[in-house]
Amino acid sequence: MKPARIIVISVAAVAAIGLALVVRAMGSPSGEPTAVATAAPVEARPMARVLVAAKDLQPGRRLDESDLDWKEWPVDQVNPAFITDGATPIPAARRPPAADKDEARPQGAVAAVTRAATDLATGGAKADYVGSVVRETILAGEPIVMRKIVRAGDSGYMAAYLEPGMRAMAIRVTVETAAGGFILPGDRVDVVLTRETNLGNMGTSEGDRSKFTSATVMQNIKVLAIDQSTRAGDDAQTVIGATATLEVGPRDAEALALAKSEGELSLILRSYADTGGPSGRVSAGPRQSSAVRVYRGGAPEVVVVQ
Numbered sequence: 001m002k003p004a005r006i007i008v009i010s011v012a013a014v015a016a017i018g019l020a021l022v023v024r025a026m027g028s029p030s031g032e033p034t035a036v037a038t039a040a041p042v043e044a045r046p047m048a049r050v051l052v053a054a055k056d057l058q059p060g061r062r063l064d065e066s067d068l069d070w071k072e073w074p075v076d077q078v079n080p081a082f083i084t085d086g087a088t089p090i091p092a093a094r095r096p097p098a099a100d101k102d103e104a105r106p107q108g109a110v111a112a113v114t115r116a117a118t119d120l121a122t123g124g125a126k127a128d129y130v131g132s133v134v135r136e137t138i139l140a141g142e143p144i145v146m147r148k149i150v151r152a153g154d155s156g157y158m159a160a161y162l163e164p165g166m167r168a169m170a171i172r173v174t175v176e177t178a179a180g181g182f183i184l185p186g187d188r189v190d191v192v193l194t195r196e197t198n199l200g201n202m203g204t205s206e207g208d209r210s211k212f213t214s215a216t217v218m219q220n221i222k223v224l225a226i227d228q229s230t231r232a233g234d235d236a237q238t239v240i241g242a243t244a245t246l247e248v249g250p251r252d253a254e255a256l257a258l259a260k261s262e263g264e265l266s267l268i269l270r271s272y273a274d275t276g277g278p279s280g281r282v283s284a285g286p287r288q289s290s291a292v293r294v295y296r297g298g299a300p301e302v303v304v305v306q
Contacts, residue, residue, distance in 0.1 A: 046075040048088040050143050051126060057138040060163060068126050068144065081145045085125065131231060133160040152230055161224065167253045168224055170243045177266040181238035185225050188270040191218035191246075191256065195263025217259045220270060220279040222247040252280045
């Protein structure tokens with residue numbers, strides 16, 4: 001190989017090496033490897049469990065376990081009116097109006113712990129709302145709020161529990177006239193009127209004696225409460241009270257009020273298998289009895305005719 005060609009090849013090799021060094025120096029001026037950009041890890045969003053309707057709930061419905069469910073809800077979107085299970089603290093949730101003023105004053109460690117425990121316990125459990133009555137329509141998946149339900153014992157509970165168009169009316173009862181106390185709220189009963197007939201105008205010794213008649217005036221009537229108890233205890237089999245509140249229609253209430261003034265009312269417990277029949281008055285009212293004097297062998301006998 002000629003010396004001139006060797007020189008040209010050497011110069012080209014040196015130039016290529018120099019160009020590579022220049023490019024490398026421009027890509028990393030500090031001489032360190034270029035760091036690869038990585039995405040920052042996304043922080044998990046805190047969630048809380050909110051009590052929601054498991055199905056569409058109509059006004060007047062009494063809530064049971066299957067009507068309620070827990071649903072995961074972002075903590076930052078939980079409204080203070082929502083009901084939570086209390087496991088996740090909700091910032092500023094259910095804070096009384098005077099809370100901001102109280103925070104301005106110095107508080108001790110005991111007070112701070114008490115306040116945190118109170119905030120944690122405000123959620124309540126699902127069982128606390130079983131038995132409540134729906135006041136306004138609640139759609140499936142919608143959070144339960146106290147404005148739309150009435151809990152047992154709250155004012156307005158009975159009015160919300162009544163079926164549309166029905167009335168609540170109380171009558172006096174005793175152990176004897178209420179099936180020995182085995183009639184519980186929610187049971188169905190018949191109402192029987194026992195009254196004294198007026199036979200004193202017959203002018204005989206038989207007519208001077210008191211005669212009594214009885215008749216069913218109401219059938220298949222729902223018992224709303226015994227005294228102020230709208231539901232029996234879990235283990236209670238009897239409820240003894242002085243009054244029973246019945247669910248009746250407007251016209252039935254008039255007939256029941258008339259029957260109350262004419263004699264003693266008794267409640268007859270119906271079987272669960274017989275609760276699907278008609279409900280209300282058996283007739284327009286108790287029929288007026290009349291007495292007929294019958295002579296047998298010359299001796300008068302008074303016969304009551306219904």
